[in-house]
Amino acid sequence: MANTPHGGQLLDLVARDAPRRAELASEAATLYSITLNERQLCDIELILNGGFSPLTGFLNQQDYTSVLDNLRLANGLLWPVPITLDVNAAQVQAGNIKQGTRIALRNPQDDNAIAIITIQDVYTPDKHREAAAVFGADDIAHPAVHYLHTETKEFYVGGSLDAIDLPTHFDYVEHRFTPSELRAHFKKLNWTRVVAFQTRNPMHRAHRELTVRAARLRHCNVLIHPVVGMTKPGDIDHYTRVRVYKAILPKYPQGMAALSLLPLAMRMGGPREALWHAIIRKNFGCTHFIVGRDHAGPGKNSAGQDFYGPYDAQHLVAKYKDELDIEVVPFQMVAYVPETDEYIPADEVPEGTKTLNISGTELRRRLKTGASIPDWFTYPEVQTILRQSHPARSQQGFAVFFTGFWNSGAAQIATALQMSLNQGGQRPTTLLLGETIRAELSSELGFSKKDRDVNIQRIAFVAAEIAKCGGAVVAAPIAPYDSARNEARKAVEKAGGGFFLVHVATPLEDCIKRDRSGTYARAQKGEIKGFTGIDDPYEVPSSAQLTVDASKAPVSQIVHEIILLLEKEGYIGER
Template identity: 65%
Template sequence: MANAPHGGILKDLIARDAPRRDELLAESEKLPAILLTERQLCDLELILNGGFSPLEGFLNEKDYNGVVAENRLADGNLWSMPICLDLSKETIDNLGVKPGARITLRDFRDDRNLAILTVDDVYKPDKEREAKEVFGGDPEHPAIVYLNQSVREYYVGGKIEAIDRLMHYDYVGLRYSPAELRLHFDKLGWSRVVAFQTRNPMHRAHRELTVRAARQRQANVLIHPVVGLTKPGDIDHFTRVRVYQALLPRYPNGMAVLGLLPLAMRMGGPREALWHAIIRKNHGATHFIVGRDHAGPGKNSKGEEFYGPYDAQHLVEKYRQELGIEVVEFLEMIYLPDSDEYRPRNEIPEGTRTLNISGTELRKRLKTGADIPEWFSYPEIVRVLRESHPPRSKQGFTVFLTGYQNSGKDAIARALNVTLNQQGGRSVSLLLGETVRHELSSELGFSRADRDKNVGRIAFVASELTKAGSAVIAAPIAPFDAPRQAARKLVEKYGSFYLVHVATPLEYCEKTDKRGIYAKARAGEIQNFTGVNDPYEVPENADLTVDLSKSSVRTIVHQIVLLLEAAGLLDQL
């Protein structure tokens, strides 16, 4: 084990357990195994490589209670974030997870055995207390939503023996373990390193902030972005890393290096800032920048901030003496157009002319293709962002039509497909209910569970096509609200989703049914038929409601096109 900076010991479990790797691997094949989730994998990787030192495993109950209540492990070591292996009662019972048991921890992505956990204890956490003490208690906080909705009911604590490191296929040369990064600093002759945490693209203000921090402390800069799990809706890490790589030449020669951190963020504000400082100390940094609203998730539905703007700085300052890393507190950097420079907000005289572009405004300019000035960001960075965020007229979208059998939704879908293809500019995909049933869902029946599964498959295909920039037209019956909402949520990760309720009355659908399908359903020849012996839940959040008994297909298609044009999706077609 290598000595950590400031006299600590880096608990690199991969290095520690390397001599026993073959023995542990053989044992792991015989043990019951747990497939780890993406967040658990992020946590495991940093436990194994020493990023979470002094942790040697997932927290047992004593350590967990100490961290929640006092930011301390049971042995008194400073630690601010619960790192817990959550499991369901079913998994615990089926695998015989109990004190003394040995369990293999396996990567869900490739089924590789990564480590063996020796169980200390199995305990049921007080989630309400954890939510309040660690994250502040607001039920809208994303970490609390995750805690209540996704985290399983039991935690399993215990120490870990390492078998193998996680396998990554992207940016391998930038993925330094703590020991590797400290060795890299040694090779460069760096004795003072200012670490900068980020989960967003960096612009000119960030460059000015980090250069100023480094010069004031006669140090170099470690740009250390999170590439594990961040806040939902954040820009993907592939785009962000390309931005950081483009920014690096803008630093004075040799001042900065880039390393990636596979952390699963909790957006925990003050607690997270303290956690981040400990992690950067383990990676060899001597200084750590804590800015305004560090790791905060923004505002709740009432427009209230989850944390005060400098709560994180205050908490980290409280533990300054024992942290082993110097905290660099920085205020927001503001651009002064008259002198073409950035300065901290507290150094700007009252009445000085300033300029700023908010995150919301930046996203708007990226969507519309509007100018992003060089005083805000460098051209090479804007180029990277525009590649990943094309203007609205080039983005994918999904039009999801729902209604009774023979409501006209298929005719509308076909006509809209022709209209969009005629205009050109992007590929158009048509997912008719009957086509999907034949090609993707041929084994499914018409029970509620099978209907939901069918809509889920349509949503998945639509989301992938939307992500690729296509226009998607889907037209299933989709009688139930929950899967329609799930479809919207999935597609909107990648583009716009428009729910069109084809509200043609059932009587009209039945009267104009030339194929006699309704008659067969009335005669009992078809079961689970929507509108006859199965319900249809009317959408309450449709973006457009139309009725073929009152309007023509041509008129309805025109209404949909106007909806798309108003959103800027067809401007350049």
């Protein structure tokens, strides 16, 4: 049992509680249960396996307050980030969660109980104070502050954990190590000095040069220790990133580097997060830890300025270096010098020397457009992986989402557009007409706002899954509410697809005039309730890419306008 940064022992709760595993599992079956969310699942895994030593559970109120005020637990041990279990008010008010009770904590992926918490206290956090203390500002532009105010529930539960089992992983199992396992792995490799490299992004040549330089300066081996839990919204998925890390490993000198995945839910907390990362890496057996420029920075605040200074994280970690028992290796950015074909620290570049760089924004642009990425920036193997996961727009899926009054002409336009896209043959195109979805997917739904929103959610889910696979979707519901349309956009874009909202703004009087079925007449007489435009509202879209009027333009002309929009944005046309 090796020392933690706090001078104690690595607290492997799974190993500690292994003799009681069957007993605890039987008890969990009789207890009230909480199903953990994604962040809580990441946190509990690292509590149970010792990655969060000295924690043995979720913070009680005394520890929580101390961490906010002093970066320490109530007993004085260094710990900069609150690890909390949030629950909703209904659970507390029902009396299911209260001091002294034992609650089973379940994995959302398989519903298995992974631990039992003995509740010490239930308390109401001051979220504004937490945001200001931990993240430096109560600014919703910070992803963790946004999560705190929009996702975190009303109460926190503090208490110690009894471990039943760790969450089961099915991906990259060969690269997943608990702290005890990784320490044993280092011992098997005869590694006595190990520098850890934290990352949530793909690695390129600059990262390889930076880590090799750190290893040479400190006479260490390199542990690539990327986060594969929650990171910043919009980050490249961990499957793509791990494939990149595996491709990078052979670029190191033989025996210099290894890869281990960290199931951490990042908070993007800058200085405090860097301190937290250093403690975690010591728990995993590392002797050195690289802290780079703007470590774990979330980007710009609401005023358009960086949340943290470029070297704030290095300064805070240096302040506590005597307690950490891990040597922090500060690094600046490295720059590529084409004249010598090498990367060197930015502060060592002679004045007047030409340097090259590609920003993250520029890299994403090149991936999106299919533009070339130079070999000096990244390795050909990495380029191949990134292009597989981020194809050019002409190969990405998309959804054209129509909205408008019933009988506005949206269904006819959507049908004609699907035919036109299928004629081009670039990708399969699926048609989701409102009446078809109502019959096939949403037959049990009515026309209340809640039911209408659920209907749009289902259409968005189908569209997102198709777009994820590179297909095209043409959807034509009425979709009267702006909030539901915005959620549909988010769903498709999160899946990596393009989303185009087309408002078919045919005036209501024209929709009524063209109605030969008498449906509008029945609605006007009150025979049909909740009819959009009659006794139910229609919210004019605030973010439509295209607005058309079927009473003024023929279907063929409108379809042509949509095709031109898709071509302009690169989704169809030259491949």
